[in-house]
Amino acid sequence: MKIMGLTGSIGMGKSTVAAMFRDLGVPVFDADAAVHQLQGPDGLLLPLIEEAFPGTTGPAGVDRPKLGAAVFGDSDRLARLERIVHPAVAAMRSNFLRDNTLAPLVVFDIPLLYEKGSDQGLDAVVVVSAPAGIQRARVLARPAMTTEKFEQILGLQLPDAEKRARADYVIDTGVSLEETREQVVGIVRTLART
Numbered sequence: 001m002k003i004m005g006l007t008g009s010i011g012m013g014k015s016t017v018a019a020m021f022r023d024l025g026v027p028v029f030d031a032d033a034a035v036h037q038l039q040g041p042d043g044l045l046l047p048l049i050e051e052a053f054p055g056t057t058g059p060a061g062v063d064r065p066k067l068g069a070a071v072f073g074d075s076d077r078l079a080r081l082e083r084i085v086h087p088a089v090a091a092m093r094s095n096f097l098r099d100n101t102l103a104p105l106v107v108f109d110i111p112l113l114y115e116k117g118s119d120q121g122l123d124a125v126v127v128v129s130a131p132a133g134i135q136r137a138r139v140l141a142r143p144a145m146t147t148e149k150f151e152q153i154l155g156l157q158l159p160d161a162e163k164r165a166r167a168d169y170v171i172d173t174g175v176s177l178e179e180t181r182e183q184v185v186g187i188v189r190t191l192a193r194t
C-alpha cells in the first residue's frame with residue numbers, strides 16, 4: 001500500500017481535492033474531521049481537555065473559539081493541547097490503515113502536514129496550490145472571515161511557495177474543477193503504476 005499526504009494552505013482547495021480522490025475510490029483519512037470527532041459531543045478527549053483547560057468544554061463538546069483563545073498565541077498551552085490531541089489522532093489513523101489494508105493507495109489529508117512534521121513515513125506528498133489572489137478571494141468570501149483573521153492564519157502556516165518546493169506533486173486549483181480533477185486522476189494513475 002502507498003500512503004500519500006495531502007496538504008495545502010487555507011483556501012487552496014484541499015477539501016475539494018480530497019473529495020475528488022474519494023470519488024476515484026481512494027480512501028482518505030481526514031485529520032481535521034478526526035479532531036472534530038474527538039472534541040465533539042461525547043468526544044473521547046473532553047475530560048482531558050476540560051482538566052487542562054477548565055471551562056472550554058460543555059455538552060456540545062469543545063467550545064472551539066474559547067479553546068482557540070486559550071491556546072493560540074501561547075506556545076506552551078498549544079503544545080499542551082497538542083500532547084492531548086495528537087496521540088488520539090494517530091490512533092485513529094492506525095485504525096484507518098487497518099480498515100483499508102487491501103487498498104493500493106490511501107490519502108492522509110493533513111492541513112498542517114509540514115508545519116507539524118507529519119510528512120515522515122509517507123510515500124509522497126501532494127500540495128494543492130492556487131495564485132495568492134484566488135486564495136484570498138476564496139477565503140474572504142467565507143462567512144465570518146475578516147482580512148485580519150485571514151492574515152493571522154496565514155502567519156501560522158508555512159508559505160505556499162515552500163510547500164510547493166517540498167511537494168512531490170503540486171495540484172493547481174487556480175483552474176477549472178475539471179482541469180483539477182484531471183490532475184488528480186493523473187496522480188492516482190502514476191502511483192498505481194509505480
Ligand SMILES: CC(C)(COP(=O)(O)OP(=O)(O)OC[C@H]1O[C@@H](n2cnc3c(N)ncnc32)[C@H](O)[C@@H]1O)[C@@H](O)C(=O)NCCC(=O)NCCS
Nearest residue numbers: 010031032035064065067068071081082085112153156157
Ligand atoms: C484550538 C482549536 C479547538 C480551535 O479550533 P477552530 O475550529 O477555532 O480553528 P481551526 O482548527 O480551524 O484552526 C484555525 C487555524 O489555526 C491553525 N492551527 C490549528 N491548530 C494548530 C496547531 N496545533 N498549531 C499551529 N496552528 C494551528 C491552523 O492554521 C488553522 O487554519 C483547534 O484548532 C485544535 O484543537 N487544535 C489542536 C489540534 C491540532 O493540532 N489540529 C490541527 C492538526 S490535526
Ligand SMILES: Nc1ncnc2c1ncn2[C@@H]1O[C@H](COP(=O)(O)OP(=O)(O)OP(=O)(O)O)[C@@H](O)[C@H]1O
Nearest residue numbers: 009010011012013014015016138173175176177180
Ligand atoms: N479548480 C478548483 N479546485 C479546487 N477548488 C476550486 C477550484 N475552482 C474553484 N474552487 C472552489 O474553491 C473553494 C476551495 O475550498 P476548499 O474548502 O476545498 O479549500 P480548503 O483548502 O480545504 O480550505 P481550508 O484549508 O480553509 O479548509 C471551493 O469553494 C471550491 O469549489
